[in-house]
Amino acid sequence: MIAETGLAALWLAAGLAALQFVLMVSALRSGLAAGRAMRAIAIVQGTLTLISFAMLLWVFARTDLSVALVFENSHSAKPLVYKIAGAWGNHEGSMLLWVTVLAAAGAIFALLSRRMGERTMLAALGAQAALALGFYAFLLIASNPFARLSPPAFEGRGLNPLLQDPGLAFHPPTLYLGYVGLSVAFSLAFGALLTGEVDARLARAMRPWVLGAWILLTLGITAGSYWAYYELGWGGWWFWDPVENASLMPWLAATALLHSINVLAARGALKAWTMMLAVIAFSMSMVGTFLVRSGVLTSVHAFAIDPERGTFLLGLLGIYVGAAFILFAVRGASLKEGAPFELVSRETGLVINNLLLSVILGIVFLGTLYPLFVEAVSGEKLSVGAPYFNAVAGPLALLLAVLVGVGPLLSWRRERRPVFKQLAVPALLGVAALLVTFIVAPAIGILPRLGLTVGAYLAAASILPLVGRNPLRTPLATWGMVVAHFGIAVALAGMAANAAFTSERLAVAKPGETLSVGPWLVQFEGVTPMAGKNWTAIEGKLTATRGSGPVTLKPQTRYFLDPPTETNEAAIDTFWNGQLYTVIGKPDEAGGWQVRLWWKPFVTLIWLGGVLIGLGGALALVGRLWRVRRRRREPDWRERYA
Amino acid sequence: MSRAIRFAPLVLLVVLIAGLVWRLATPVDTNVSSKLEGQRLPAFALPATLPTKPGLSSRDLATGQPRLVNVFASWCVPCITEVRVLQQLKARGVAIDGIAIRDRPQDVADFLNQHGDPYQRIGSDERSQVQIALGSSGVPESFVVDGQGVIRYQHIGPIEGSDVALILTRLEQAK
Numbered sequence: 019m020i021a022e023t024g025l026a027a028l029w030l031a032a033g034l035a036a037l038q039f040v041l042m043v044s045a046l047r048s049g050l051a052a053g054r055a056m057r058a059i060a061i062v063q064g065t066l067t068l069i070s071f072a073m074l075l076w077v078f079a080r081t082d083l084s085v086a087l088v089f090e091n092s093h094s095a096k097p098l099v100y101k102i103a104g105a106w107g108n109h110e111g112s113m114l115l116w117v118t119v120l121a122a123a124g125a126i127f128a129l130l131s132r133r134m135g136e137r138t139m140l141a142a143l144g145a146q147a148a149l150a151l152g153f154y155a156f157l158l159i160a161s162n163p164f165a166r167l168s169p170p171a172f173e174g175r176g177l178n179p180l181l182q183d184p185g186l187a188f189h190p191p192t193l194y195l196g197y198v199g200l201s202v203a204f205s206l207a208f209g210a211l212l213t214g215e216v217d218a219r220l221a222r223a224m225r226p227w228v229l230g231a232w233i234l235l236t237l238g239i240t241a242g243s244y245w246a247y248y249e250l251g252w253g254g255w256w257f258w259d260p261v262e263n264a265s266l267m268p269w270l271a272a273t274a275l276l277h278s279i280n281v282l283a284a285r286g287a288l289k290a291w292t293m294m295l296a297v298i299a300f301s302m303s304m305v306g307t308f309l310v311r312s313g314v315l316t317s318v319h320a321f322a323i324d325p326e327r328g329t330f331l332l333g334l335l336g337i338y339v340g341a342a343f344i345l346f347a348v349r350g351a352s353l354k355e356g357a358p359f360e361l362v363s364r365e366t367g368l369v370i371n372n373l374l375l376s377v378i379l380g381i382v383f384l385g386t387l388y389p390l391f392v393e394a395v396s397g398e399k400l401s402v403g404a405p406y407f408n409a410v411a412g413p414l415a416l417l418l419a420v421l422v423g424v425g426p427l428l429s430w431r432r433e434r435r436p437v438f439k440q441l442a443v444p445a446l447l448g449v450a451a452l453l454v455t456f457i458v459a460p461a462i463g464i465l466p467r468l469g470l471t472v473g474a475y476l477a478a479a480s481i482l483p484l485v486g487r488n489p490l491r492t493p494l495a496t497w498g499m500v501v502a503h504f505g506i507a508v509a510l511a512g513m514a515a516n517a518a519f520t521s522e523r524l525a526v527a528k529p530g531e532t533l534s535v536g537p538w539l540v541q542f543e544g545v546t547p548m549a550g551k552n553w554t555a556i557e558g559k560l561t562a563t564r565g566s567g568p569v570t571l572k573p574q575t576r577y578f579l580d581p582p583t584e585t586n587e588a589a590i591d592t593f594w595n596g597q598l599y600t601v602i603g604k605p606d607e608a609g610g611w612q613v614r615l616w617w618k619p620f621v622t623l624i625w626l627g628g629v630l631i632g633l634g635g636a637l638a639l640v641g642r643l644w645r646v647r648r649r650r651r652e653p654d655w656r657e658r659y660a
Numbered sequence: 661m662s663r664a665i666r667f668a669p670l671v672l673l674v675v676l677i678a679g680l681v682w683r684l685a686t687p688v689d690t691n692v693s694s695k696l697e698g699q700r701l702p703a704f705a706l707p708a709t710l711p712t713k714p715g716l717s718s719r720d721l722a723t724g725q726p727r728l729v730n731v732f733a734s735w736c737v738p739c740i741t742e743v744r745v746l747q748q749l750k751a752r753g754v755a756i757d758g759i760a761i762r763d764r765p766q767d768v769a770d771f772l773n774q775h776g777d778p779y780q781r782i783g784s785d786e787r788s789q790v791q792i793a794l795g796s797s798g799v800p801e802s803f804v805v806d807g808q809g810v811i812r813y814q815h816i817g818p819i820e821g822s823d824v825a826l827i828l829t830r831l832e833q834a835k
Contacts, residue, residue: 335677394682
């Protein structure tokens with residue numbers, strides 16, 4: 019009955035979404051009265067999908083083997099938390115999560131949004147319903163998560179052991195919340211293009227959604243990167259894999275949107291561009307979902323390949339993005355650009371920010387899809403890897419990081435003050451860092467060297483907006499910006515230090531043998547067999563010394579029983595100045611074991627920077643919402659007398 | 661904003677979707693075909709693995725008649741099943757030479773004693789240098805070479821019983 023309840027809730031939600039869309043059309047044509055019920059419908063629709071998703075969690079928690087999805091993706095011997103995580107660790111479940119977040123976002127939007135034009139509000143609710151409707155159809159027609167298995171199975175087929183990891187249990191839902199949070203920005207842009215009300219009020223309504231989605235995307239990508247780093251045992255933190263790029267592209271678009279939306283909110287300018295970015299950001303989320311779910315690109319994220327589902331998703335993508343682009347093409351001409359600005363102004367700074375982010379987005383998009391098009395045209399197979407992305411996107415990202423230090427210092431409309439003088443100290447720090455790298459490490463590559471230079475400069479430059487201000491009276495949004503920009507400097511320094519100074523040692527070691535890596539001496543003590551709940555393992559014992567007392571690391575090779583799979587559990591020890599990363603591999607006939615050691619100076623800064631960027635976003639979001647609340651309680655005199 | 665710019669995103673979207681539709685409609689072919697097919701063998705000369713058989717050089721493969729070159733190793737499990745199929749080919753008059761990859765003479769001798777010996781010559785490629793020059797990414801792989809020493813066909817993975825007809829056809833075409 020649980021599964022049937024879930025399915026029934028899904029059908030009801032789909033029906034309500036259809037009704038919501040029809041009401042939007044009639045409200046816009048024949049008067050707003052028809053749309054009065056839409057808010058309530060959106061809220062009920064969101065509740066129904068939450069019920070449906072809760073039912074899926076329930077059948078997974080109980081390991082109900084009469085449900086086909088549970089049989090294929092779960093196992094009674096799995097720890098409870100991974101049984102529950104298994105609900106979204108597969109195609110059908112993750113699509114249900116997608117539509118649940120989509121409908122819940124629509125419900126929250128209907129519940130909270132009061133500060134905008136009624137027509138645009140209804141148009142956006144209708145657009146959100148249309149989005150949800152397509153994904154309901156996809157679930158109910160092509161990917162029913164509640165399909166029964168008859169007769170029920172005796173035992174499930176397990177879950178990929180790589181996925182039995184806290185990092186991965188929570189990384190996809192975080193990313194999904196981010197992807198789908200952008201759907202509200204899409205619907206708002208669609209609604210505003212439909213009604214023609216593209217103004218500062220719209221930007222202020224859209225901003226918290228973009229900010230919230232962007233925070234979750236930032237944290238999701240950071241968590242995914244750390245998961246790949248410690249779980250896959252390759253010692254790398256970003257692989258330019260198509261699925262990683264699928265999460266990076268919406269992030270880049272959302273980052274650009276986040277900045278341009280401020281121009282629209284504060285100055286009423288960049289109207290068409292901001293609407294375009296809002297459409298592109300969610301489109302990139304859909305493109306990402308399509309690339310991941312259809313199997314058109316080969317990736318280490320080996321998801322099941324299914325052309326039928328791929329065609330369905332592509333159809334949805336074409337309809338939604340196509341409709342938005344057509345609307346943009348038809349209505350774009352009627353958008354009047356807002357207040358003008360001079361060449362040296364914050365507006366110009368944000369336009370350059372947007373241009374650079376868009377070019378980087380284009381580079382990633384091209385690199386990800388290029389193999390596909392080359393094969394379509396010439397039949398030749400090739401893959402685009404890190405050398406392309408690093409060489410093309412790297413310098414642009416560095417240039418952007420330099421400008422991140424400048425932009426926040428400029429004022430709106432025109433800048434008459436000598437702001438560039440403030441940058442003397444950060445610039446000197448950058449030059450000092452550059453000189454130090456030449457003395458300490460003359461042989462490192464140009465990108466890591468410039469990365470360290472720009473990191474040092476930006477760490478100082480990002481704090482400048484706070485200089486000379488009372489920290490308690492500085493708005494939280496400004497604090498958020500400073501923290502996020504400082505986070506960029508931190509992450510950049512981590513990436514550059516990791517690329518420049520990592521030392522690696524790959525050896526076949528016999529018990530008792532000592533290997534050196536970086537400043538460390540690592541003694542291989544031997545191996546012992548281990549057993550867990552659903553795995554057995556060979557565990558190596560390594561003792562590492564560097565001047566002071568020794569540390570012990572215990573990397574494992576795990577053998578999972580069902581399905582039979584082997585994973586490497588790296589042992590990582592974190593110090594203030596880096597990580598010692600160890601992996602144990604296979605034995606050879608002579609009694610030696612493959613041992614792989616890395617010393618990665620300051621690598622943790624990469625993820626620390628990512629968390630800081632997300633934290634900065636969170637501060638800005640809290641600041642904005644708090645100000646909105648205050649303003650509502652006590653109406654602004656400017657508004658009263660304007 | 662000009663009309664062209666406003667419609668540009670739409671045009672790009674249509675191109676993208678056309679490309680993706682093509683991709684979905686075409687089945688994925690994961691085999692990487694050899695760039696060396698139709699090209700002359702790279703020049704090489706490998707020493708003999710066994711005292712009882714001569715080694716193998718690229719000159720030995722341009723004899724006027726098509727030959728089959730089999731890249732194998734005693735430590736390779738699929739090679740065990742393949743070597744029996746090679747025996748059948750040998751019985752039908754196919755001239756087969758072997759290249760032993762990263763192998764030891766004693767192990768190769770044991771392997772041939774145990775599973776049969778279809779080879780006329782066996783060259784020892786201790787560091788996979790010739791294997792890489794041939795564009796072979798693993799063991800076993802086989803090459804049909806024509807009488808002038810030009811590679812006509814590359815077979816990736818073991819030649820199984822069901823592949824015998826294919827190999828014979830390729831050899832016939834190489835004449």
